[in-house]
Amino acid sequence: MTSRTAATGTATYAVTNAVFIGRSLRLSLRNTEALIMAIMLPVMLMLLFTYVFGGALDPGGNYVDYVVPGIILLCAGFGSSSTAVDVSTDMTNGIIDRFRTMPIRSFGVITGHIVASLTRNLLATAIVIGVALLVGFRPSADVAGWLAAIGVIALFILTFTCLFAAIGLVSGSPSAASGYGFALLFLPYLSSAFVPTDTMPVWLRGVADHQPITPVIETIRGLLTGTSIGNSAWIAVAWCAGILLVAAVWSIRSFHKKAGRR
C-alpha cells in the first residue's frame, strides 16, 4: 500500500476566519480605485449638497447639519455595495472550488468580505465626518451620543453589507451584481436624507416614511445634532435586524446551493 496519510490536518475555525478576513482586507487595500471611489464620492456629494444645493434648500445656512447624517449613510451604502462585486467575483472564479474542497468552513470567504467591508466603511465614515467638520458641521452630541451614533452606523453598514453579499451570491456575474446593487443605492434619495419627507408629494411621503433608511437617518441625526428621535431608533434597529436575518439566511442558503456551479 503506497498511499500516504495527510501531512497536515485542518485549520481551526478561528484561523480559517482570520485568514479569510486578512485576505479580504488585503484585497480591499489593493483595489485602489474602489477604495478611492468609496471615500471620494461621499465627500464630493457632501461638498455638492453643502455648497451648491445647500443655499437653495436652506437659506439659513444650517443645511450641512441636516445633510451630514444622510451623506454618512449614502457613503456607507455605496461602500458596502462593492461587497456584491467582491463576493460575486470569488463565486465565479475557480478559487471557490478549492476552498470548498478543503476541510474548512468555506463560508469564511464571505465572512471575510463582510468584516473587511465593515472595517473599510467605518474608516470611510470617519473621513467623511472629518471633512464634514471642516465644512461647518457642528454636532451637539456628547460621548454617549457619538458612541450610540457610531453603533447605529456600524449596524447599518453590517446590514447593507450582508444584503450586498447575498446579492453577490445570487447574481451570475460580477457586473450583474454591480447592477443589482446599484438599484439599492437609490433608497437614500427617497428618504429624509436630503429633504424632510413632509416636503414630498403625499404618495411619495408614504414610501419615504416607511422605508428603512428614514428611521436610521432620523436616529443618527437625533443622536448627533439633537433633533427629536421619537421611536425612530427602535424602528431603525428592527429594520436592520430583520434585513440582517433575511440576508444572512439567504446568503448561507445560496452559498451551499451554488456548490460546484459557476
Next chain:
Amino acid sequence: MSTCAIETTGLYKRFGKQTVLDGIDLTVPAGTIFALLGPNGAGKTTLVNILSTLIRPDDGKALVVGYDVVKQKETVKQSISLTGQFAAVDDMLTAEENLRMIGRLSGLTAAQARKRAAELLSRFELTPYAGKRVKTFSGGMRRKLDLAISLTAERPVLFLDEPTTALDTISRRTLWETILQLKQTGTTIFLTTQYLEEAEQLADRIAVISGGRIVAAGTADELKARIGGAMLELRDAQDEVIRSVPTTGHYDDIRQILNRIAGEVPPLTRVGIRTPSMDDVFVALTSGKMNKNKEESAS
C-alpha cells in the same frame, strides 16, 4: 483497508432533463495515475465535482480512500486536493501569498506555511516571481502555481481537471514531468483530459467517457488492442497517408489487402504497418454519436 483510492458504482447525475452521468463504475488503485478521456460535454467535470464533494450524485455511490463522498464528505476533504479546470488562484495576491494562505488554511502555522511556500516556489521554479501578483502571470505560470498550491497539504489523492488545456507545448511538457514526479511520491492522481496523447503519456489506466458513460477502460495498449491488431498504412511520395486499413498483421491478411488494392495505388507509394494510435481508438469508440468530435480528433 482497501487499496482502491477511488471507487464508484452506478453514479448517476442529471441537470434538469439532461442526463450528464449515466451509471459510472470505475476503480482507481492507490498510487496510480488515472486518466478520464473524453470530449467536451462528456461529463468529465461533473464526475470530478462529485468525487471532490462539490456536488452530490442523484444515484450511485462513490468512495474516496474508502470514505463515502456524500455521507463522509468532511473526511473525504481531508484526503483530497482539487485543481479545477480554471486556475484556482487569487489574482490580487502574490504567488507567495497564495501559497501561504492555503498553507494556513491547511492547518500549518504561519512559520510552517512560509517554509512550505518557499519549498514549493523553488520546486516549481517560481521563486523569481514569488512577490509578483498572480494577475500578471502567463497561463503556464498560473497552472504551475495552481498545481503547487494543490500540493501544499500533501493530500493522498489529487484531482486535476484538464490540467493542460490552453497551455503551449513547452508548458504542457513541463507539467507532465511534474505530474509523473508526483506519482513517485505515492500520490494517486485522477486527471481529466481531451488530449489522447496526454492520457497515453501520463496514465497507468485510461477510461474513455462519452455521453455520460464509460465506453472503454484499460491501459493504453489494451484500448488499442480492442480495435484490432494493426493498421496498414499507405503513404504517397509526399509522405501523406492515402490509405489506412485495419489488419490482423498476419501475412495472409496483408497479402489479401494488397491484392485488393493493386492498381489503385500511385507510383512511389510506401507501405507501413503500425499499431493503432489512441486517435484510432477514440474515433472507433465514440464514432456515430459525435461526428463533430471525430473530426476534431482526426485533425
